[in-house]
Amino acid sequence: MIQTHVIRPAGFVYLFALFFLLLPALSFAGDLQGSTLSALWSVPFAGVLISIAFAPMLMPAIWHAHFGKIVAGWSLAFLLPCAYVFGADVASGSVAHTLFAEYLPFMILLSSLFVIAGGICLNGNLHGTPELNAGLLMLGTLLASVMGTTGAAMLLVRPLIRANDNRRHVKHVMVFFIFLVANAGGALTPLGDPPLFLGFLQGVDFLWTLKHLAQPTLFLCLSLLVIFYLIDRHYYHNREEERPLQLDPTPDSPLSIDGKFNFLLLFGVVAFVLISGLWKSGVNILVLGVSIALENVVRDVGLLLLLVTSLKLTPASARLGNEFSWAPMAEVAKIFAAIFITIVPVITMLKAGEAGAFSAVIHVVSDAQGQPVNAMYFWASGLLSSFLDNAPTYLVFFNTAGGDPVALMGPLAGTLAAISCGSVFMGANSYIGNAPNMMVKAIAEQRGIVMPGFFAYMAWSCGILLPLFALMTFLFF
Secondary structure (H helix, E strand, C coil): CCCCCCCCHHHHHHHHHHHHHCHHHHHHCCCCCHHHCCHHHHHHHHHHHHHHHHHHHHCHHHHHHHHHHHHHHHHHHHHHHHHHHHCHHHHHHHHHHHHHHHHHHHHHHHHHHHHHHCCCEEEEECCCCHHHHHHHHHHHHHHHHHHHHHHHHHHHHHHHHHHCCCECCCHHHHHHHHHHCCCHHHHCCCCCCHHHHHHHHHCCCCCHHHHHHHHHHHHHHHHHHHHHHHHHHHHHCCCCCECCHHHCCCCCEEEEEECCHHHHHHHHHHHHHHHHHHCCCCCEEEECCEEEEHHHHHHHHHHHHHHHHHHHHCCHHHHHHCCCCCHHHHHHHHHHHHHHHHHHHHHHHHHCHHHCCCHHHHHHCECCCCCECHHHHHHHHHHHHHHCCHHHHHHHHHHHCCCCHHHHHCCCHHHHHHHHHHHHHHHHHCCCCCHHHHHHHHHHHHCCCCCCCHHHHHHHHHHHHHHHHHHHHHHHC
């Protein structure tokens, strides 16, 4: 039977109850003024991120049972004071805008990629030679920008584990899989990684990332593939590396694909996202006081139709083979609802620039003349993405750099490239930098692989990734 996960509303019942209580004020919704806000308004946002980063390690049982309630509490820690201090119209306006203009499109894309990719199951088994492993990593890296880092990781992680389950040294294969497929490979399109789709929602052209991030992405991915091949080749030629043939849990067998129909649906996802970026209808629909462009409505409805089509037409054997479960999306939905709500005052203060409470952040990433320092943007966005989720980190620095997509794609293109690369690439620095990292770790451990602990993994990333990032700083930023 296909695994299912019931999304219990308890974690967000208070949040949505408050939202509907405030609905009558939406037509009169006001705006927060960044220049008047204290830095204390960023505490709920920091609380969400710190909870995500450390609660799973320090109190795993409590977190996994109650994470929805925890992040809902942080959401209310912003919304209730906001309604009290600035009025219900401002609080409700903030919720409505972030819900309809940003959160729902973001979740619809992630969900459609998750469901469609989860309906493609690669069966059979090959022999995990260095050449095959490098080939699978390369394939996953290429697919990540088309079907998302989560989709590509979930498609290939189990075949990669099966191919190497007769070997004694496997953890390095999983580490590089996280580096490449779960992170770096998603840098070329807004479909690849959540930060880039948020940029797309802010007005960044669909093909901008391919044009401006291709060189640093190619450099990083090729470097990692070469390093991986050398390490894997070293282990593979150890006389005691392979277990006896009779102990191989999954003997070599021909490959086959269940759910091939979903590849067509992936092209449909690309088409709908492209349409929303290229078609400017000039028509806006007002939803609870929020103006939404017609092309964005068409995109989101189209993606939902593709999602439902995948659920209806995909053979049950495909989802069973992938051990498909709604649990990861349920967690992402709850956590990102809190992130999108609590980040509202942070972005507002950053947009205020020198007049805002975060003027010190502006100074750190700017020179004496107030011009952006791209190298600082690369490392600042990257280091935060290493320990906080890379999607909100991207939004923070996107707005620190002015938040104007036209300027950031034009005269400040180097700055936006630095923010994009830092957010996407350095999400691989720790397990908590990007959602697929933890998913890959959990699946590998479920299959009996002893994965590096939190700090042991960082020893790998610091030893391999940081020198490459330092070199990239001189080459590109």
